[in-house]
Amino acid sequence: xxxxxxxxxxxxxxxxxxxxxxxxxxxxxxxxxxxxxxxxxxxxxxxxxxxxxxxxxxxxxxxxxxxxxxxxxxxxxxxxxxxxxxxxxxxxxxxxxxxxxxxxxxxxxxxxxxxxxxxxxxxxxxxxxxxxxxxxxxxxxxxxxxxxxxxxxxxxxxxxxxxxxxxxxxxxxxxxxxxxxxxxxxxxxxxxxxxxxxxxxxxxxxxxxxxxxxxxxxxxxxxxxxxxxxxxxxxxxxxxxxxxxxxxxxxxxxxxxxxxxxxxxxxxxxxxxxxxxxxxxxxxxxxxxxxxxxxxxxxxxxxxxxxxxxxxxxxxxxxxxxxxxxxxxxxxxxxxxxxxxxxxxxxxxxxx
Amino acid sequence: xxxxxxxxxxxxxxxxxxxxxxxxxxxxxxxxxxxxxxxxxxxxxxxxxxxxxxxxxxxxxxxxxxxxxxxxxxxxxxxxxxxxxxxxxxxxxxxxxxxxxxxxxxxxxxxxxxxxxxxxxxxxxxxxxxxxxxxxxxxxxxxxxxxxxxxxxxxxxxxxxxxxxxxxxxxxxxxxxxxxxxxxxxxxxxxxxxxxxxxxxxxxxxxxxxxxxxxxxxxxxxxxxxxxxxxxxxxxxxxxxxxxxxxxxxxxxxxxxxxxxxxxxxxxxxxxxxxxxxxxxxxxxxxxxxxxxxxxxxxxxxxxxxxxxxxxxxxxxxxxxxxxxxxxxxxxxxxxxxxxxxxxxxxxxxxxxxxxxxxxxxxxxxxxxxxxxxxxxxxxxxxxxxxxxxxxxxxxxxxxxxxxxxxxxxxxxxxxxxxxxxxxxxxxxxxxxxxxxxxxxxxxxxxxxxxxxxxxxxxxxxxxxxxxxxxxxxxxxxxxxxxxxxxxx
Numbered sequence: 001x002x003x004x005x006x007x008x009x010x011x012x013x014x015x016x017x018x019x020x021x022x023x024x025x026x027x028x029x030x031x032x033x034x035x036x037x038x039x040x041x042x043x044x045x046x047x048x049x050x051x052x053x054x055x056x057x058x059x060x061x062x063x064x065x066x067x068x069x070x071x072x073x074x075x076x077x078x079x080x081x082x083x084x085x086x087x088x089x090x091x092x093x094x095x096x097x098x099x100x101x102x103x104x105x106x107x108x109x110x111x112x113x114x115x116x117x118x119x120x121x122x123x124x125x126x127x128x129x130x131x132x133x134x135x136x137x138x139x140x141x142x143x144x145x146x147x148x149x150x151x152x153x154x155x156x157x158x159x160x161x162x163x164x165x166x167x168x169x170x171x172x173x174x175x176x177x178x179x180x181x182x183x184x185x186x187x188x189x190x191x192x193x194x195x196x197x198x199x200x201x202x203x204x205x206x207x208x209x210x211x212x213x214x215x216x217x218x219x220x221x222x223x224x225x226x227x228x229x230x231x232x233x234x235x236x237x238x239x240x241x242x243x244x245x246x247x248x249x250x251x252x253x254x255x256x257x258x259x260x261x262x263x264x265x266x267x268x269x270x271x272x273x274x275x276x277x278x279x280x281x282x283x284x285x286x287x288x289x290x291x292x293x294x295x296x297x298x299x300x301x302x303x304x305x306x307x308x309x310x311x312x313x314x315x316x317x318x319x320x321x322x323x324x325x326x327x328x329x330x331x332x333x334x335x336x337x338x339x340x341x342x343x344x345x346x347x348x349x350x351x352x
Numbered sequence: 353x354x355x356x357x358x359x360x361x362x363x364x365x366x367x368x369x370x371x372x373x374x375x376x377x378x379x380x381x382x383x384x385x386x387x388x389x390x391x392x393x394x395x396x397x398x399x400x401x402x403x404x405x406x407x408x409x410x411x412x413x414x415x416x417x418x419x420x421x422x423x424x425x426x427x428x429x430x431x432x433x434x435x436x437x438x439x440x441x442x443x444x445x446x447x448x449x450x451x452x453x454x455x456x457x458x459x460x461x462x463x464x465x466x467x468x469x470x471x472x473x474x475x476x477x478x479x480x481x482x483x484x485x486x487x488x489x490x491x492x493x494x495x496x497x498x499x500x501x502x503x504x505x506x507x508x509x510x511x512x513x514x515x516x517x518x519x520x521x522x523x524x525x526x527x528x529x530x531x532x533x534x535x536x537x538x539x540x541x542x543x544x545x546x547x548x549x550x551x552x553x554x555x556x557x558x559x560x561x562x563x564x565x566x567x568x569x570x571x572x573x574x575x576x577x578x579x580x581x582x583x584x585x586x587x588x589x590x591x592x593x594x595x596x597x598x599x600x601x602x603x604x605x606x607x608x609x610x611x612x613x614x615x616x617x618x619x620x621x622x623x624x625x626x627x628x629x630x631x632x633x634x635x636x637x638x639x640x641x642x643x644x645x646x647x648x649x650x651x652x653x654x655x656x657x658x659x660x661x662x663x664x665x666x667x668x669x670x671x672x673x674x675x676x677x678x679x680x681x682x683x684x685x686x687x688x689x690x691x692x693x694x695x696x697x698x699x700x701x702x703x704x705x706x707x708x709x710x711x712x713x714x715x716x717x718x719x720x721x722x723x724x725x726x727x728x729x730x731x732x733x734x735x736x737x738x739x740x741x742x743x744x745x746x747x748x749x750x751x752x753x754x755x756x757x758x759x760x761x762x763x764x765x766x767x768x769x770x771x772x773x774x775x776x777x778x779x780x781x782x783x784x785x786x787x788x789x790x791x792x793x794x795x796x797x798x799x800x801x802x803x804x805x806x807x808x809x810x811x812x813x814x815x816x817x818x819x820x821x822x823x824x825x826x827x828x829x830x831x832x833x834x835x836x837x838x839x840x841x
Contacts, residue, residue, distance in 0.1 A: 032732070054657060057594040057598035057702065058594075058701050060701070081600075088831065095620075110541060111517070113519060114541060117518075126794060130793075130794070131790060133787065133793075136766050136767065137732075138510070138766070139512070139699065139731035140398060140699045140731050140732075140771035141699055141771060141773050142504060142554040142768075142770050142775070143786055144773060144783065144785060144795050145792070145795050145798050145799075145814075146505075146553060146554060147551070149518070149547055149553075150546045152550075154547075158546070170601070173600065173784045185457075193460065197483065199640075200640075212750050218639075218643070219639070219646060219647065221551070221639075221640065221642035221645075221646045222642075222643040225642060253532030263460060264538075266461045267704070275784050280541065283540060294742075305540040322544055322546070325533075325534045326534055326535070326545065326616055329528075329801075330545045330546050330548070332802070333548065333551070333801050334546070336797040336798045336801040337798075350544070352546075
């Protein structure tokens, strides 16, 4: 439980003066995402750790960025609460700051929101070494630009996170998973979509080519109602959703690059023959494929989505390239926070 | 509409070359309705009002304004309570009133694509036959537009469970000050690059003009029922709210009214409120029949153990609507007991409810102005209504000063100066209390990144450091800024 704000800000200030890039790291559980600039100097923020404030009745937790998620989840669990965005790699030592910067969310993303939806405020060091605060620790707050939300998924390129206020959620009273056979992609997606209009309890929905798996969470009565609407066998593998979230299912062990395709749930197919695991009721599709990245990306873009390469492969850009006016505004936004471009340059996009 | 006479203002002449005459309002009488928004204490006649009918026209107007260095004030329905749509004296008011079409409804993906002038309630009405609705429900929802909702990150009664505007928008297309069209977000749940969609929410028209919005629609809950609980002490009511949420129940809506508000609402609409109570809570639960019934049992027990003197459950839909009618009409009800009222909008941690309400009543005595409290208790969003008479010299200034002290108090207990109404012109000085210099300069740099000349809604939402220096100089007590002990979050 230490506060090394001054140390971090003086290191960033020095890097700003020297125009020398930094590679911000904590536990390194997402080091496969994005490419690190070869001349960057490592800034390890794990020392900036500790839960600052937590009152279960407020549903708010404030912690330093280097705090291990395990510590946070244990404390929340003791109070029958949890993190609504279900971050991955908790068992490997992932930290809160890393979870926010990577912006990865678990199976409930399509139903209860992503990382950006649960952040209430953040303090960070910008690219000039200045300490900035945005948002707060209350549920509703429209004072100032919400700079804390774009931190989610920014891969550390906008600021060095210091502390984050998170909205926590009550642990569901009941949880139940169901499994049903279905070998046709369109029918599987249509079934899941139909069930969604029958019950609010769905908190996870996958299809792996043969089986639909559904997780129901909520009040005991709500889960029971959902079960009655959907039917099917009860899924006995208790680790399924955890293994899915941590990329540990058998599917992920197959050969080929791992691609994550993000599209609207009811979009058409993104793959003809590569092994596929559909998550988020259709909105997140995992592919194992050595097909040319451009082909995968253009199909995703055609469906209004994008593709991220989850394999640590220097020959492939991790994130879908930005173009035109959108790229211009992304660059200008980055420059407003990090004018010298020293924070994780190139980790998210070569131009940022 | 008769053809307007030629104007001596070259800007208006230039606008006439890109817009039909019917899209330009420039005579003082017709411009009068635009001189203020819902914060009617602040008024300013604009130079000209334009009502474009297409995205191309919006782009053309933006280009003219950039070339001529003319300020632009975007306007939805003008329901802002913070002066966000108050005109600039040298500027154009760009109204989205005629961009009011629902472009597409995708029942399968549960989305609707809208022009910015579509009214909030119109969305839910248009998809009701599909069993869907749009969740954020600001109290101005009959009139307010989705474009305005995006600009203010509007909330409402149901955002405790279903989120704010930011949680319910998938995509926004906007025209920048350079006239270029750009799209943030998509129908997928994330997009490459920065989440500029989130940045747009609550940006008060300073980053660009929203011309298209894709909203997320939800399935209507099967059942919604409301409980009303009365308390003889406002602090007990505040603790009851915290108790229900701590027990793991997130109601669809959880509202509180104090005695002054109960009395006024009851006199106005006969909602059936116990007028002798110090406070009442309205707690709405939704979901399936069985789910709601179980939760009602639990909430009933929690409220009783928190000291409720009376708890009643609306028997049917008519009674549910009646219970809500008092809350929904609380603001107009104030209009009957006071010539004017000034609505505040701070948010505080829930545990501070009792403390802050007690201190507000002390301030009420200090200023000699009555105050009624109606608010979103579930998320700690206060709406103290300061009652005053604008015809009494000095009363408005006194009300403003009282309001300012309430906002400072919200910041002091760890909250914020605005939960859902926005900063606008109204609270711009209070930004200097909530944020330090570096953070304000950072906001300014972000604004410059989108609009280097500062033409989009100038002099609102983000104060300059010079302005803060002036404000702080006036409010320094014993050489210190307000609440120097605070670690600004």
